[in-house]
Amino acid sequence: MPVKKSAGRAEVMFREAFNRLKMHKPDRLPKGSPVSQNNVAKEAGVDPSALRSARYPELSAEIKRWVREHPQEGPPSIHKTTLSKRAATRKLRERIEALTLQRDKAAARLVNAEAEIVQLMNRVASLEAKLPQSNKVSKLSQP
Structure with a gap:
């Protein structure tokens, strides 16, 4: 997904982490980790509470939508x-x-x-x- 030009540095970091998790190529988490809002934050290298729905509503909605559309996708644990x-x-x-x-x-x-x-x-x-x-x-x- 293209990142908006008004997106802050933290949101860009979260989106990159989200994309790495979608591609099953995380840097910080173990391979095979499921995509979730908490895991996106952990993959970005921040505390899971930093990625809040109130602060990043579009990104949060994208993550939730992706999780709904890909319930079993990914390598086995x-x-x-x-x-x-x-x-x-x-x-x-x-x-x-x-x-x-x-x-x-x-x-x-x-x-x-x-x-x-x-x-x-x-x-x-x-x-x-x-x-x-x-x-x-x-x-x-x-x-």
């Missing part, structure tokens, strides 16, 4: 970002635990299967040894 990252990490940890449990169960089944194969091979060998020599299958020679 640091707190919300942290919470979403924690939730994602928690999901990944749970998935890792589930996969580890699945792997351990599969490994246990494999060990049991290998042990059973060894037992069955030993049993086959012992049964073959008990067979009479004449019942054993002999290989045929090729012509």
Whole structure:
């Protein structure tokens, strides 16, 4: 918005702070700070009580109008970002635990299967040894 020529130095400072907050590029406040009359004053480097509606009615109305028109605009807050990252990490940890449990169960089944194969091979060998020599299958020679 163009600044009026009769605007004082303080109002110019407030408008610049307001524009920085609208563009999500504050100098003094943390990134992601919402636009509000108090935050505009803080971004301008003054006490929030310095930006009064009675003293700067047009600017105050512009800020209120912008806040009404852009209720959810802006990057997510640091707190919300942290919470979403924690939730994602928690999901990944749970998935890792589930996969580890699945792997351990599969490994246990494999060990049991290998042990059973060894037992069955030993049993086959012992049964073959008990067979009479004449019942054993002999290989045929090729012509």
